Structures are given as C-alpha cells and as structure tokens.
Amino acid sequence: MKTLSALFLIFARIGGFTFGGGYAMLPMMQKELVEKKKWVSNDELLDYFAIGQCTPGVIAVNTATFVGYKTKGFPGAVSATLGVITPSIVIITCIAVFISNFQELEVVQHAFGGIRAAVVALILSAILKMRKKSLVDIFTVIVFIAVALLSLLTDLSPVIFVVSAAVCGIIIKIRKEKTSLKKKEDNR
Amino acid sequence: MMALLLLYGEMFVRFFLVGLFAVGGGLATLPFLVDMGEATGWFTQLDISNMVAISESTPGPLGINMATYIGFQISSEFGTLPGILGAVIAPVGVVTPSVIIILIVSKILSRFKDSKYVQYAFYGLRAASFGLIASALLSVAKIAFLGSQEVISAESVNWLCLALSVVIFTVTVKFKKVHPILLIVFAAIMGIIFKM
Numbered sequence: 001m002k003t004l005s006a007l008f009l010i011f012a013r014i015g016g017f018t019f020g021g022g023y024a025m026l027p028m029m030q031k032e033l034v035e036k037k038k039w040v041s042n043d044e045l046l047d048y049f050a051i052g053q054c055t056p057g058v059i060a061v062n063t064a065t066f067v068g069y070k071t072k073g074f075p076g077a078v079s080a081t082l083g084v085i086t087p088s089i090v091i092i093t094c095i096a097v098f099i100s101n102f103q104e105l106e107v108v109q110h111a112f113g114g115i116r117a118a119v120v121a122l123i124l125s126a127i128l129k130m131r132k133k134s135l136v137d138i139f140t141v142i143v144f145i146a147v148a149l150l151s152l153l154t155d156l157s158p159v160i161f162v163v164s165a166a167v168c169g170i171i172i173k174i175r176k177e178k179t180s181l182k183k184k185e186d187n188r
Numbered sequence: 189m190m191a192l193l194l195l196y197g198e199m200f201v202r203f204f205l206v207g208l209f210a211v212g213g214g215l216a217t218l219p220f221l222v223d224m225g226e227a228t229g230w231f232t233q234l235d236i237s238n239m240v241a242i243s244e245s246t247p248g249p250l251g252i253n254m255a256t257y258i259g260f261q262i263s264s265e266f267g268t269l270p271g272i273l274g275a276v277i278a279p280v281g282v283v284t285p286s287v288i289i290i291l292i293v294s295k296i297l298s299r300f301k302d303s304k305y306v307q308y309a310f311y312g313l314r315a316a317s318f319g320l321i322a323s324a325l326l327s328v329a330k331i332a333f334l335g336s337q338e339v340i341s342a343e344s345v346n347w348l349c350l351a352l353s354v355v356i357f358t359v360t361v362k363f364k365k366v367h368p369i370l371l372i373v374f375a376a377i378m379g380i381i382f383k384m
Contacts, residue, residue, distance in 0.1 A: 114379020169312020
C-alpha cells in the first residue's frame, strides 16, 4: 500500500512538471526512480522509453505503466498511470472552467520561454549520464548517430528506427558469436 | 440524462481508439483528432489548434492534455459538472489501451528476458532510443533558442534563453543533488522577470 501511494505521488509529481512532451520526463524519472528509489536502472529506463514509443499511446503513460508494473505488478501499473495523468486533468479542467485565452497570457508565454531553456539543459544532463551504458561500442555509436539524424531530418515513425535497430542488434551479435567461435576452432 | 450518458460512452470509445492507434507520442494523436472532429462535429480545426496551444502551455503529456480539454469542451454543454466528468472520461479512454498493451508486453518480456536474442535486440534498441532522445533534445533546443524562425542569424538567437540554459546545465553538473523541479520553477521565474 505504501509503495502504491508512493508510485502515485511520484508520477503525479513527474506529470505535473513535465513540459514539452514525454522526453522532458526523462530527467525527473532518472532522479526519482533511478537515483532516489532505485526501483529501475538507467538501462531499464531507456528500454521502457524505446518500447513506449513503439507501442500505441502516449509515451509518458506507457513508461509510467511499465515502471509501475515492474515495481508492484498490476496495481502498481494502475497507480503510476493514474498518477501521471491526474495533474493534467486537474490543471486543464481549471483552465477550461476559469480562464479563456490562457495560452495568450503574456506571463504564461514568458514563463514558458524560461522553462524551455531549463528543459534543454535537464535533458542534456540526463542523456550525458546515460551515455556510457548505451553507447558501448562502434555499432551502438553508429546506430545512435544514424537514428538521431534520420529522426531529425525525416518524418519517419520512431517505430521504424527502434525495430530496425533491434534487428541489426541481433544480426551483429550473432555474427560476432560466429566469428569468435571460428577463431576458437582455428586456434585448435 | 440519457443523451449525456450516450455522449460519455461514445467519447470513451472514440478516445480509446485514438489511444490504440496513435503510435509515437502526443503529436501522433493529432491526425486522429482531426478525423474525430470531422466525423462527429464536436470541434473544428481551429479548436484543435487552440487545444494544441493550451496543451503545450501546460505541464503534462500532450495527448492527455488534449483529451482532457476536448472531453470538457464537448460535455460542458450539459453544465460545468458534467463537463468535469467528461474531462476525466476522455483521458482515461486514451490511456486504457496503453495500460493493456504494456501489461501484455511486460508479461512477454519477463518470460523471455533471459533469451539471448531478446538481449541482443535490446543492445541495438537502447542505442536507437538514445538517438531518438537526442533528436528530441535538438528540436526542443531549436524552439527554445531560435524560436519559430526558419532563417538562422545572430539576431534570431535568443541569447538570454541560451545563457539560462548554460547556467542550469552547469548547476546539474556541479550540484548533483538539486531536483529538476526546483530548476524548472527557477527557470519559469527567470522567464517572467526577463520577459523571455
């Protein structure tokens, strides 16, 4: 029960401070889930993000469901998901009821100018922390650069990148296995 | 009363379908919402562009924000209270397929997680995930520092914003304990003070 309410509260905090799409959650999830609670590792977080983009639905929600399920099974998945959507529901409803033309308010626009600067810095610092674990050799560096460039310059769906990178990963590793087996045989 | 219940039912089903078919994040829901508006007459293209502006000016996942806003708008014809309930039903509709699918994927993964092929796949997949995050970072950075201008010149760069970003990045490197939320609040205040 304690873990369930902790999951709800952590994800509500993450949902309430995520500005600009699912990726902005990354620095906060890293802080709360990897560094503080140690419920998941940086590697697992990257896996969930990748799968969250290939499966239908909102990335932030998919990732929350994953972490919740891993931590506390089905009830955990529901708590984390409800947590991540609750702030949105409350804030948007308040705006819809009380404030018209919210997005045109000058204060809001200035605040968002500042927040965007913070989001850039926070994501940059989060991915620098993850770099060592996911870019382990030349193959992963090539995949990283190729995916980053292609997704920036084309409109291709992330699903294509993730699935082809996974297939390439399997092929490369199997080839490596075969060559190392051969070397052993040759040595004999 | 009956009309309202029918509306809730239709809303849940339609948003469930959006959640089921929109792959790749919040903006991927956009074409589906355009279709929904045309099919039902619940909202127009202009309403949609307003919703995107509001969703981007508030915290939370884009897809959820848009669903909440639409849910309220559609059902508030019946009054504010039914509107609030509608604002809950629409986002719950969007997330339901996600929860079901992720639960199935998690079950399958935990059964095969020791398979070497699954591990090989993750070896490639992690690098791709990392690449996608890096490209998202670059697009956020472009909007933050260059605005919506297409031509890049020294005048179009928002130096104030860039400086704030550098300061915050330095803080995250030097003081590892500082919570991201604190930095976001600080940045919002700076944005208001310096009219960024």
